Amino acid sequence: HHHVAATSQEEQAPARVTRHVRPRRNRRADWVRRLVREHELSPSDLIWPFFVTEGKGVREPVASMPSVFRHSIDEAVKAVKEAAGLGVPAVAVFPYTTASLRDERGSEALNADNLVCRTVRAIKDAVPEIGIITDVALDPYTSHGHDGLIRDGCILNDETVEVLARQAQVQAEAGADVVAPSDMMDGRVAAIREALEECGLHETQIMSYTAKYASGYYGPFRDAIGSASALRGDKRTYQMDPANSDEAIREAELDIAEGADMLMVKPGMPYLDILRRLKDTFAMPTFAYQVSGEYAMLAAAFQNGWLDHDRIVLETLTCFKRAGADGILTYFALDAARLLNDRT
Numbered sequence: 352h353h354h355v356a357a358t359s360q361e362e363q364a365p366a367r368v369t370r371h372v373r374p375r376r377n378r379r380a381d382w383v384r385r386l387v388r389e390h391e392l393s394p395s396d397l398i399w400p401f402f403v404t405e406g407k408g409v410r411e412p413v414a415s416m417p418s419v420f421r422h423s424i425d426e427a428v429k430a431v432k433e434a435a436g437l438g439v440p441a442v443a444v445f446p447y448t449t450a451s452l453r454d455e456r457g458s459e460a461l462n463a464d465n466l467v468c469r470t471v472r473a474i475k476d477a478v479p480e481i482g483i484i485t486d487v488a489l490d491p492y493t494s495h496g497h498d499g500l501i502r503d504g505c506i507l508n509d510e511t512v513e514v515l516a517r518q519a520q521v522q523a524e525a526g527a528d529v530v531a532p533s534d535m536m537d538g539r540v541a542a543i544r545e546a547l548e549e550c551g552l553h554e555t556q557i558m559s560y561t562a563k564y565a566s567g568y569y570g571p572f573r574d575a576i577g578s579a580s581a582l583r584g585d586k587r588t589y590q591m592d593p594a595n596s597d598e599a600i601r602e603a604e605l606d607i608a609e610g611a612d613m614l615m616v617k618p619g620m621p622y623l624d625i626l627r628r629l630k631d632t633f634a635m636p637t638f639a640y641q642v643s644g645e646y647a648m649l650a651a652a653f654q655n656g657w658l659d660h661d662r663i664v665l666e667t668l669t670c671f672k673r674a675g676a677d678g679i680l681t682y683f684a685l686d687a688a689r690l691l692n693d694r695t
């Protein structure tokens with residue numbers, strides 16, 4: 352650009368064109384904004400995570416998650432029916448386990464008649480068209496609130512993986528369409544895949560929590576499943592360091608090699624860079640989890656009138672799509688699906 356001789360023609364021409372470039376033309380009316388829009392959120396992009404508890408006719412509010420409830424199975428079935436009616440393709444079930452059923456080894460996880468398995472059967476029965484995702488991890492069942500088995504203060508990897516493989520099998524036998532290991536043990540996807548194949552469950556998908564970070568944003572979820580007060584220490588020896596990104600690539604390589612059908616990044620909004628990297632690198636079905644703490648932040652702002660619920664819900668979920676998500680697990684799934692249906 353310091354070569355004056357070369358600029359006279361080459362730089363004047365682009366300058367003249369630039370003066371006439373007006374990006375606002377393509378934003379000037381709704382019809383053209385719709386026409387040039389790159390990403391469109393639809394109910395088919397949404398997965399609704401919900402909480403179940405024992406009882407009948409129960410809808411128990413979760414204090415740190417306004418408008419989120421722990422449902423008894425009958426109430427959960429009603430809500431899931433509504434989700435299906437709104438066009439939501441899948442739901443993810445998380446149990447609030449009675450304190451007396453929690454133990455050091457999380458044995459209730461392997462009970463084929465536990466709350467999750469009964470919920471799955473009830474939903475399969477009443478709403479067969481919706482996909483059901485179950486969480487594979489021990490934290491709802493352990494007295495110490497960790498996702499795995501503990502010895503001398505250490506979370507044991509290989510022993511935990513054996514239990515997780517059996518847990519996944521029990522869930523799949525109850526009718527879960529997708530099992531979603533959220534524990535971050537090494538080798539769990541391979542072990543789960545092996546266990547499923549061995550009992551002929553070839554079709555059960557694995558949605559792996561591939562890049563699950565040791566995040567402060569899970570606090571309200573731990574309230575919801577009753578593991579917050581129980582949790583001893585933190586999960587930093589198995590969940591990922593929020594400062595890392597390359598590590599997510601290595602985790603994804605392993606999960607894919609081990610037989611994962613879908614990848615997930617968690618938390619959601621603060622980790623959109625990870626989502627984009629995984630989608631671009633692996634071209635796998637890739638999901639984001641807008642977690643409980645993200646929900647809580649937004650819900651608090653809505654309650655105070657600081658942010659507009661409808662607008663923000665649709666904006667944030669659209670941002671996940673833009674960043675490469677094939678779908679989003681979000682506690683706003685029903686709200687968003689209602690809004691999207693009302694629009695059209």
Ligand code: PBG
Pocket residue numbers: 486488490498533534568569570571572573586641642643644
């Ligand atoms: C359990 C699990 C957690 C979440 C999903 N599965 C909590 C944790 O790892 O402590 C968090 C979901 C949310 O915060 O919405 N392994």
